[in-house]
Amino acid sequence: MARIALILVPLVAWEVCSRLGLINGFLFPAPSAILNKLWVQSGPNGNPPYAILWHVADSMLRLLSGLSLAVIIGTLLGVGLGMSQRARLVFQPIISILMPVPTLAWTPVLLLVMGIDNRTTILVVFLAAVFEMIYIVASGIEMLNVKMLWVAWSMGASRRQVFWRVIIPGIFPCLITGTRLGTGYAWRALIAAEMLAASSYGLGFMIYDASEYMNIGVIYGGVMMIAALGYLLENVLVGKIEAATIEKWGVLNER
Template sequence: MADIAVDTRPRARSNENARWRVFARNVFPFVVVLGLWEIVARAGVFPPKLFPSLVTIAETFVRLTANGILPHHTFDTILRLLAGFALAAIAGVVLGILMGRSRRIEDIALPLVSIGAPIPGLAYAPLFLLWFGLGNTSAVLLVAFVSAFPIIFNTWTGVKAVKEIWVRSALAMGADDRRLFVKVIVPGALPYILTGLRLGLAQAWRILVGIEMLAAVPWGLGWMIFGAREFLNTDVMLAGVVVIAVLGLALEKLVFQKIEEYTVMRWGMVR
C-alpha cells in the first residue's frame, strides 16, 4: 500500500495566522492610546512640561535606566511588594480556607473582614506608621494587611462554591480529610483563589505607591513619582508609571497565566 503524504502546511499557516491575530488584538488598544497621547501632546493642549510627548518620556526612561536610578527604585519597590504580597497570600488563603470549612471561624472572622475591607488602604497608613515607625517595616505590613482582604473573600467564596456532589462522591470513595482537601477542596476553589490573588496584587500596588511617600523610605517608585511631582517632572513620573505597568503585566503573564494553564485550564475548569 502506498504511503499517503499529508500536507500539514495549511494547518501550520492557519495556526500562525491565528497567533498573529491574537497578537494584533492585544497590541491594538496600546497603539490607539499611545497614538492619542502623542496627538494631544503635539497639539499643545497642555504645556509640554505637564504633558510630555512619547519621545520625551522614552528619553527620560533611558536616561534614568542608564544612570542606575530607575533600576534602584524598581528593585526596592519589588522587594517591598513581594514581601508584603507573600504575607498577604499566605495569610489570606489560609484564613479564607478556614472560614470556608469552619462555620465557627466564619462567624468570627467574616464580620471583621467585612468591616475592614471597604476602608481605603491609605486610611490605615497613619496607624501603621505610629505602630511600626517609618521605613520598610510599616510599608510591607500595610501592603500585606490591605491586599489580604480580597484574597480572603475570594478564597472563602471559592471553598463555599465547591459542589457538594464532589465532596459526597469523594467521601463515598473513601477519601479521608487530607485527600478531600487536596484533591477536591483546593482544586475546586483554585479559580477563585487566583482571582483573589490578582485583586490582592492590584491592591498591593496601589497602597505601596502611596505608602512609599508617607513612610519616608529612601528609594522606591512611589517615592520617585511623588518626588518628581514637586518639581513638575512629569516625564519622570510617567517613566515610573510605565515601570509599574510593565511589572504588573509581567506578573500577570508570567505568573498567574502560567499557574492557570498548568492547573485549572488543564483540569478543564476554565477555558
C-alpha cells in the same frame, strides 16, 4: 493589533501635539522625551546610577513579600471560615467591616507604630490583598461539593490529605481569581504607600520625589512604568499560572 493601536494612537497624537507646541511642553512633555529620561535614569549616568532599576526592584520586592503573605494567610483563614460555621459567625462580620476600609487609611497608623520602613509598605500590601483572598476562598469552600469531602473521609483520608488533595484542587480557580484581584489591589496600595512610607527607593517614592523638584518627565515615566508593570503582573504573570493550571485542567469556565 487593535489593543496595540488603542495605545499607540493617543501616544502618537501626544507626541505630535507636544512637538508642535499645541500643548504645554513642560507639563506634557513628548513621550519620546519621557522614554529618553527613563533610559538615562536606568543606566550608569542616572542620578543615582541605575536608579530606575533600584526603584523597580524595591517595589517588586515589597509587592511579592506582602502578596505572598496575603495568599498564604488568606487561604488558610478562608479555608477555616469556609469549613467552620462557628468561625463564620464570629469572624465574617469583622471581615465585612474591615474589607471596605481603603488600605491607604491604615498607612498613617502603621507609620506611627512601625515608622518609615519596608515593613510598613509590606504590611500595607498584605492588608490590600488578604481580605479579598479570605472572602473568595471562603466562598469557594462553600461552593465545594460536600460529597467530595465525604468520599475522602470515608476512605480514611486525614485532615492534611483532605486539605491538600481535595480542598486545594477544588478551590484552585478561586485561588487564582483571588490572586489576580489581590495583585491589582496590592499594586495600587503599594504605590500610594511608597509615597508616604518609603524611605529611599520604590516607584511611588520616585514619583513623589520627582514632584518635589518638578521633574515632570520622571513623574510621567513612573506612571507609565506603574501601568506597564501592573498589566504584566495581573494579566501576564497570573494569566500564565492560570493557563498552566486550571485552564489546562479544564476547570475554568470559558469567558
